[in-house]
Amino acid sequence: MTPITSALSVQGLTKCYDRPAVDELDLTIHGGEFYSLLGPNGAGKTTTLRMVAGLLKPDAGAISIFGVDALADPVAAKRMTAWVSDEPMIYDKLTPIEYLEFVAGLWGIETSTAEARALELCSWLGLGPHAQDRCEGFSKGMRQKVALAGALVHEPRLIILDEPLTGLDARSARLVKDVLAERVRNGATVIMTTHILEVAERMAERIGVIAHGRLIAEGTLAELRLKAGRGESSLEDIFLDITEETSAAA
Numbered sequence: 001m002t003p004i005t006s007a008l009s010v011q012g013l014t015k016c017y018d019r020p021a022v023d024e025l026d027l028t029i030h031g032g033e034f035y036s037l038l039g040p041n042g043a044g045k046t047t048t049l050r051m052v053a054g055l056l057k058p059d060a061g062a063i064s065i066f067g068v069d070a071l072a073d074p075v076a077a078k079r080m081t082a083w084v085s086d087e088p089m090i091y092d093k094l095t096p097i098e099y100l101e102f103v104a105g106l107w108g109i110e111t112s113t114a115e116a117r118a119l120e121l122c123s124w125l126g127l128g129p130h131a132q133d134r135c136e137g138f139s140k141g142m143r144q145k146v147a148l149a150g151a152l153v154h155e156p157r158l159i160i161l162d163e164p165l166t167g168l169d170a171r172s173a174r175l176v177k178d179v180l181a182e183r184v185r186n187g188a189t190v191i192m193t194t195h196i197l198e199v200a201e202r203m204a205e206r207i208g209v210i211a212h213g214r215l216i217a218e219g220t221l222a223e224l225r226l227k228a229g230r231g232e233s234s235l236e237d238i239f240l241d242i243t244e245e246t247s248a249a250a
């Protein structure tokens, strides 16, 4: 058996609309890594992550999640993954606890384990005081936290997040970041898009920058600084440098 070295491996991934949104993209995320995928608006980040999460069919390419061919065996791949977008889809008529237990049930998680995980996630994400209220009256930030909890309830090994901090206040954003950091400490792998570069700068072990559906830079912050020839610059400065040429060409 070939040893599995990556949590996620994407090769030649392609999706075209009227023009290529993702263009023969190669990407490797190591197990236990926090990886941030950055790029200008329209670069192809969401399209990439939706294909990885099994929500969008690629035109070409391969996706492997912990060695499982995600296109050939999407159910096995989905068992190991969580998908969180900035448009949370939850059931309004349920309370957070009911929702989490419902999602856990779909994954076949035993009731007592589901109850314990639901309570733990609600407490971590500061949902405790509202755990018994229906989600229909919740603010966007609270809905986002319920959706995140729902995505984590089956303890996925690969957590895929598309702009998870959009619309969250500082305290909620901190709670979400703490939960993600805790998951990574416990062995999970995170790939996250964000336009909040300070978050990528502080949390990500490696950063990938895409433009026009292609990876144009990748590395640790130190490596990106070195490549850009920019001593102690912020990620924002480096990002603007790296993407300047591609935005001028757009």
Ligand SMILES: Nc1ncnc2c1ncn2[C@@H]1O[C@H](COP(=O)(O)OP(=O)(O)OP(=O)(O)O)[C@@H](O)[C@H]1O
Pocket: 017, 018, 020, 021, 039, 040, 041, 042, 043, 044, 045, 046, 047, 048
């Ligand atoms: N369903 C669709 N139909 C047609 N074009 C699409 C569709 N979805 C995405 N695109 C196009 O594909 C390209 C990549 O879009 P995508 O949403 O992946 O970018 P993004 O990097 O996530 O951008 P943003 O940072 O603005 O969210 C864009 O040019 C977008 O207009």
